[in-house]
Amino acid sequence: MRRIAHLKRHGIRLGAGLLGVALLMSVTGCSLIAGDVADDEVEEIPAALLASDIGVTEAFAVKATNGLSFDLWVGVDLDDAELTDEELASILQIVVDENDLPTESIRFGVDDVDGVGIDVESMMERLVPGVVEVSSSSIVWITMDGAREIIDAVGSESS
Numbered sequence: 075m076r077r078i079a080h081l082k083r084h085g086i087r088l089g090a091g092l093l094g095v096a097l098l099m100s101v102t103g104c105s106l107i108a109g110d111v112a113d114d115e116v117e118e119i120p121a122a123l124l125a126s127d128i129g130v131t132e133a134f135a136v137k138a139t140n141g142l143s144f145d146l147w148v149g150v151d152l153d154d155a156e157l158t159d160e161e162l163a164s165i166l167q168i169v170v171d172e173n174d175l176p177t178e179s180i181r182f183g184v185d186d187v188d189g190v191g192i193d194v195e196s197m198m199e200r201l202v203p204g205v206v207e208v209s210s211s212s213i214v215w216i217t218m219d220g221a222r223e224i225i226d227a228v229g230s231e232s233s
Contacts, residue, residue, distance in 0.1 A: 163228035
């Protein structure tokens with residue numbers, strides 16, 4: 075039992091370290107290690123975000139393995155100090171539409187024009203209470219279904 079706990083701790087540390095390296099390398103533009111660890115950057119998502127009219131100045135998406143499953147990490151920088159509900163829904167729609175991973179998990183964060191993390195957790199919880207599974211700093215963990223619920227909630231508000 076103690077050996078299993080030790081292996082789990084070691085695996086979590088190793089996984090967290092490798093994920094950190096993958097994210098760092100993807101942000102700095104080097105995909106060699108990110109590709110080896112995470113089976114390539116998800117190029118379609120950042121390209122679609124940058125091509126949108128949302129005001130995205132930078133974006134990244136990285137897929138990482140978590141045991142036998144995949145996690146999708148998405149980061150967005152905006153050209154504005156605020157994020158509207160409609161912009162949040164549009165970003166999430168692009169992520170859902172462009173994702174080709176067999177994953178149900180999204181790690182997601184948005185920074186404003188000054189590089190400060192926007193409180194997307196409060197926005198998401200206001201739109202769909204209970205949708206955020208975990209949050210850490212300005213990063214939230216939601217499911218793909220949760221992203222769809224937010225998109226639907228914003229769509230029904232606009233109607």
